[in-house]
Amino acid sequence: MANKYFSSVLKSLLLLLHLVFLSKQHVDSASIVKFLPGFEGPLPFELETGYIGIGEEEEVQLFYYFIKSERNPKEDPLILWLTGGPGCSSISGLLFENGPLTMKLDVYNGTLPSLVSTTYSWTKTSSMIFLDQPVGTGFSYSRTQQFNKPSDSGEAKRIHEFLQKWLGKHQEFSSNPFYVAGDSYSGLVVPATVQEISKGNYECCNPPINLQGYVLGNPLTDYAIDSNSRIPFAHGMALISDELYESLKKTCKGEYTNVHPRNTQCLKFIEEFNKCTNRILQQLILDPLCETETPDCYIYRYLLTTYWANDATVREALQINKESIGEWVRCYRTIPYDNDIKSSMPYHVNNSISGYRSLIYSGDHDLEVPYLGTQAWIRSLNYSIIDDWRPWMIKNQIAGYTRTYANKMTFATIKGGGHTIEFKPEEASIMFQRWINGQPL
Known part of the structure; x- marks a missing residue:
């Protein structure tokens, strides 16, 4: 009985050593x-x-x-x-x-x-x-x-x-x-x-x-x-109007990312900007925006x-x-x-x-x-x-x-x-x- 037990333990140890060897x-x-x-x-x-x-x-x-x-x-x-x-x-x-x-x-x-x-x-x-x-x-x-x-x-x-x-x-x-x-x-x-x-x-x-x-x-x-360059880029690419761009520049003063919550005018114009661009593929504005991975889609x-x-x-x-x-x-x-x-x-x-x-x-x-x-x-x-x-x-x-x-x-x-x-x-x-x-x- 003891021999069987030791044999079983030995097999388990050998298996463990083998697994350790494989992982190493x-x-x-x-x-x-x-x-x-x-x-x-x-x-x-x-x-x-x-x-x-x-x-x-x-x-x-x-x-x-x-x-x-x-x-x-x-x-x-x-x-x-x-x-x-x-x-x-x-x-x-x-x-x-x-x-x-x-x-x-x-x-x-x-x-x-x-x-x-x-x-x-x-x-x-x-x-x-x-x-x-x-x-x-x-x-x-x-x-x-x-x-x-x-x-x-x-x-x-x-x-x-x-x-x-x-x-x-x-x-x-x-x-x-x-x-x-x-x-x-x-x-x-x-x-x-x-x-x-x-x-x-x-x-x-x-x-x-x-x-x-x-x-x-x-x-x-x-x-x-990098983030503050997105709005001038969008304007240069005709994604937003001249008027919206001028309003953004005037109210946000070039800071479009960390806007103070009290600057409600700037935040309002940024919302307008997002409405104009949220259906644009950011990685390549020329390509269609794909939301599902279909065969005709880049992703x-x-x-x-x-x-x-x-x-x-x-x-x-x-x-x-x-x-x-x-x-x-x-x-x-x-x-x-x-x-x-x-x-x-x-x-x-x-x-x-x-x-x-x-x-x-x-x-x-x-x-x-x-x-x-x-x-x-x-x-x-x-x-x-x-x-x-x-x-x-x-x-x-x-x-x-x-x-x-x-x-x-x-x-x-x-x-x-x-x-x-x-x-x-x-x-x-x-x-x-x-x-x-x-x-x-």
Whole structure:
């Protein structure tokens, strides 16, 4: 009887040890992915997925997709891509903005949605890491209960730690020129991350990261400047009348977001403004506003991606830890998070002083973070202009406008573009390739 009992205990212990071993395997794990469900044949590029553990106990497991440059990975730049939100998966960048695959827009019939190759991938000339951050975003997860909420400034530190550990495991990329890139909300996190890496290069970390600069699209930069630019933008785009705009300017005095409750006139006119614009798609004012994910609607691709990323065969191919998350969501809108950077302008200043290049671009039909606000904060930095406002061209057609400043900052608009480059990926790719190769736009 005793032998049976000890045998049973031994089996249980062995099973427990096996489970511990399996869970440990996924700490700082990396897998080469040669096939992806939904894509026909082997992938025409090199994809690696994995987790990097962050923190003393590595309780935070940040998930990434790494794609090698299709040109010369030994020497080409290495780009870290952060999607905004906070809480939006980096799959948004990979499948909609600048990756080598995208969703095939077939009507969903209950089978696995298909993937197809793109022509506009930034991986044609750069290696790219698409990172799910903060913890809880995409496939990133925590092995213990989180007591400290992620924050803008905290993420800059975590991302720096991620990079040090990632490069420690991929030392062949440690000397490649390195850039941080992202759009939307990451306009607050990217400049802080650049400063954190720069500081680390001087203070703590060997070998240093070969940081060269950063890229930002329609970036949230300063809450007050960006939000107050929406009404002038709406007026310039003929969404509100001259009379309403003049009344708003007169009664609100340029402050349209933190209006004093006693300023009833201003509040009344803002209500009128909202009536004029609440049926406009803020991310791209030219497109129809879709409230349901129907096949003729732009956001249908988001629904297809949700079906794809929640498929068991896809998760297996990506080597997702089965215990990590339940349902994958593209954007975790209620993610616990402390928005502690109200303006990233001081970081831009410090990064310029440190000599880093930057490309700031704006889709010029975005009402969410309008180009007017981006131009305003860049102008307030008072850098001298070395290449004044001019069109930049693709095949003898105007693709947007650009201006370059003495602090190595280039500003560009993408004509007809929206809040993210998923609306104009071909044009954005050409703009990026020229800039990253050191050519004028």
